[in-house]
Each structure stands twice: as structure tokens, then as C-alpha cells.
Amino acid sequence: MEKKTFVTLEQLKEIEKEYPTPYHLYDEKGIRENALRLKDAFSWNKGFKEYFAVKATPNPFILKLLQECGCGVDCSSLTELMMSDKLGFHGDDIMFSSNDTPAEEFLLARKLEAQINLDDYTHIDFLNQTCGIPETICCRFNPGGVFKISTSIMDNPGDAKYGFTKSQMIEGYQRLKELGAKRFGIHSFLASNTVTNEYYPTLARILFETIVEIKEQTGVEISFVNLSGGIGIPYRPDQEPNDIYKIAEGVKKAYEEILVPAGMEVAIYTELGRYMLGPYGCLVTKAIHEKHIHKEYIGVDACAVNLMRPAMYGAYHHITVMGKEQEPCDHKYDITGSLCENNDKFAVDRMLPKIDTGDFIVIHDTGAHGFAMGYNYNGKLKSAELLLKEDGSVQMIRRAETPEDYFATFDFTDIFK
Secondary structure, eight states: OOOSSSSSSHHHHHHTTSSSSOOOEHHHHHHHHHHHHHHHHHHSSSEEEEEEEGGOOOOOOHHHHHTTTTTTEEEOHHHHHHHHHOOOOOOOOEEEESSSHHHHHHHHHHTTOEEEEOOOTTTTHHHHHOOOOOOOOEEEEEEOOEEEEEEEEEGGGGGGSSSHHHHHHHHHHHHHOOOOOOOEEEOOOOSSOSSSSSSSHHHHHHHHHHHHHHHHHOOOOOOEEEEOBBBOOOOOOSSSSHHHHHHHHHHHHHHHIIIIITOOOEEEEOOSSHHHHHEEEEEEEEEEEEEEESSEEESSSSSSOOOOOOHHEEEOOOEETOOOSSOOEEEEEEEEOSSSSSTTHHHHHEEEEEOOOTEEEEEOOOOTTTTGGGGGGGOOOOOOEEOOOTTSEEEEEOOOOHHHTTTTTTTTTTTTT
């Protein structure tokens, strides 16, 4: 099966006149339409808001595009807060969800009046001593054990480092109320990259039942429920994509069955990254070498520095050899980068059309956790990021790194001047 690309071979040839490969390319039209689709699906909840997970694609041009669609930002570090501040996200537009958090990050979050999501019971006193407890506060819940949907094990929260236990949540909200908090939220993330319409509704039921219990035991009324991320994308062409309307309808059903009878009205928040951007980005590279030894190899001008998921996780990313979409996939290749690491492979034993030197190769679904996870091993430099605009033009939204960037942290010495 073949996945469709959002860019044509003719467009890539035009782009090459100004921007050499490799580069990450993003689809403005797809991003915008998807953000508005999410908003429409949850329009039944008047307080709904998507807080885009900045860590997935930390690019100010992408964040600005999502801001225009009514999204806020989910930040987890000092620099993500700084970037969001520069773009005009303030107050309730920012959710600060971090763990093992340094004091300086809490200080900036408080300065920006961001909604702070605490990861641990001990962080209550740490935050209070650092900069005081804000009126709005959120706590991250970890129910422990194994998380299942029907009979399928989705993940193992009991092994995760994140969140409060239920008893800590009960004590935590009481303590926060004593310290002056007036508006409360709850957050949980129990599984990653789920390709099922049942994940959010199942998680919502757990959180809705928990906040009813919290209200009964403490008198604290939760104002917002943050379902976090976890909605995945179909990396493989034979996978069915999630249906955001069915997902939202499932959350609504849980809301009406649990919260409405309890007389509770809460806002629903999401913190999606992969779902928002994943399919709307690709890594564009070119075949520059072929090698015929014990296996057949195609060497490309990108490497794990540009996309480390396949090397790190063995993750599947679909590959299209541009211009050869209709040709038979009768050649078995490993598609490799140039790092001095044998796991620097975008595909292993992948059946593809015959690849010739100079062919454009599109690696799909890199719009989230693609460029963002890059690094500089072997002294390799990170690529440019480009935005394919709705009118067909291309805008550079991050230039490629240069050797000067690589050596910049040695600016205290004359060696590289």
C-alpha cells in the first residue's frame, strides 16, 4: 500500500532551486484544517481548548499558525515557555506540564500566569516556597497498574515516573485549597500514540469518576479535565486513522453519564502533538549512494540527526520514492544515513521501487517528534524546516544549521575564531 504525499515531485524540484535536501517540510493547509476539525469535534464542550505540545514541533511559525486556529500551548521547559511568551501566549493560553522541575521554570511560569500542572505531591510545597501557589492549579494523576482498553494492554502507568497516586491527589487538592488555590484541574496521560477511538473516552471515564470522588471527599470542585495527548497517527499505510468526531462523541457520552448526574460542569482540555502535526510533516532527502554487499543499501543525505525515531525505537516511517509511486516495489533495501552508527537506518529490508542516485525520497509522518528530537552526534548539522503554504509557495521557517552554530558554545575561546 502507498501513502499519499502532500507535495509533488515537481514542487520538490522547484524547492531544490533554493533549498537543498535534506529538510523537513510542513503542510500549512493540512495543519490548519486538522486544528479546526479538532475544535469542531469538541464544540459541544463550551470550555474546550487544545494546548499544543510544543515539544512535538518547537517552531514559532508552527505555533503561530496554531494560535490563529485558537490553540494554546503545552510547555514543559524554560525555553518552551520563553518561546511561547515571545509569540504572545499568556495566562490561560499556556499549560505548564513538567516533571523534576527546576525552581527557575516555576518562577517563569508564575510570571507568565500560566496554568501550572504539578507532577508530584512534594511539588506543592516546593512551588509554594519558590513563588507561591497560584489561584489556578492542576495536578497530574497516575492511577498505577496496567492500563487496558477492553482486553488490550495499552501501557503500564505503574512503571511511569509521572503523577500523583489517588490518595496523594485527595490530600494534594486539600493542601492546595488551604494554600489559597481557587480553581482546580486534573491531568493524566496513560498511553502513547494510540490508534483507537476508545483511548480518550476510556481515559475520560477514569478522570470523570475520579473528580466526582474528589468532590465528595474534599469538597474541591474540578474546573477542567486535561486529557493530555496519546491520540496517535497511522504510521503504517494499512492502519486506520483515528476519527476525532467519534472520539469526541465518546468523551461526550462519558461526560453525560458521569458528570451531568453529579451536577458538575467542566472544561475539556487536550494536549495533542503527534495528532496535530505528525501527518502534516515529512523529511525530504535524496539518494546519494548505493551499496551492494551482503545486503542492498541506499545511502541518503539525511541521517538519524534529522529523524531519530527509527534508530531509537525501530519505529516505522513510510517511504515514497518520488516519481515512482506506480512502479512495483520489487527491490529490498536498507535506507541508511551517514552516522557512524549501524542503527542509522530509516528502513530495514523495505520493499521499494528501484532507487537511483538523485531520486527524491519522502519519509512520511515526521511533523511531530521529528526535527524536535534532533541532535549533533558526529558533528552533523540539523536541517532547515520549510512550510508549504496554502498558495503553493514555500517559506523557510528555520534555516539549516551551519558549522558556526555548532562551534558557537566555544565562543569563550579564540580557537574557532
